[in-house]
Amino acid sequence: MHELGIVSGILETVTAAAREAGASRVVAVSLRIGDLREVVPESLDFAWEVLTEEDPITCGCKLEVEEVHPRSRCLACGEEFDHDRFHVRCPACGGRDTHLLRGRELDLVSMEVES
Template sequence: MHELGLMTGVMDAAVKAAREAGAVRLLSVKLSIGEANEAVEDALFFAFDALAAADPFTERAVLDLTMVRPRSICLECGEEFEHDLYSRLCPACDSFATELVAGRELSIESIEVDLPES
């Protein structure tokens, strides 16, 4: 289950950024992850919830997850197209010469924190 490893890295980065901002609590993490990472969406939520529950700083945090579909560009005709994990054949010219341009990313888009009252 590599989802736990992915979420550990995400949680570590989000907590570090939240603490550096002076937050008293991490409330949410907005994450985009490409389907080509082959992470299971339910397992990502499960791993995030398990990690969040382990620390009072993160125990109420929620995950806002966007799964990004794989998208490639044809190196022969320039067609850009979405596809599943395994079919990267260009739908316009049937070329196998394609390059993945989206679907492998892992990006923390934003975090929401609770700051101390001044």
Template sequence: MHELGMVTGVVESVRQAAEANHADKVLKVSLSVGEMTEAIEDALTFAYEAITDNDPLFSGSKLDITMVPPKSRCVECGHEFTHDRFHVMCPECGGFADLIEGKELRIDSIEVDIPDENEE
């Protein structure tokens, strides 16, 4: 279950950003995950919940995941196309293609609660 390792890295990055900005609470984490990482969305959610379950900084936070389909560019004709995991030949000319999207793991946004400096 490599999703656990992926989410552990995400949680640590979010923690660093939240602490650097003096956040009291993480409300939402939005990720883009490429389908070619072979990560399973439900497994990512389960790992996030397991890691953050007893963590006051993340208590009640939501994980929003956008799965990114594979997209490639033909090295012969330059045509860009989306495809599944197995059919990566160019549909225009039959040439080989380079993957340009679908292998990423990106934190798109983090929503946090930052205390008002005027509150006592």
């Protein structure tokens, strides 16, 4: 379950930032995750629940996730198009030579702390 690794990395960043800011608790964290990260929401929630409880500073912290759907540009004709995880093919010319514009995000968008 790679969600545990993702959550643990995020929490490391979050708690370090919170401690540096002198916060006593992290109330909410907002993430942006691309579909190509293949994160399973249920597993992410589970990992979040387990790992946030390990540290009093993140205990009870809420998680918000914004999913980002993949989008690519065709290198042959320049068309930009949305696609899913498995089918990356230009709808205009049928080309398979594409450049991914988004869909691989794993960003910490914001966090809310209490001091």
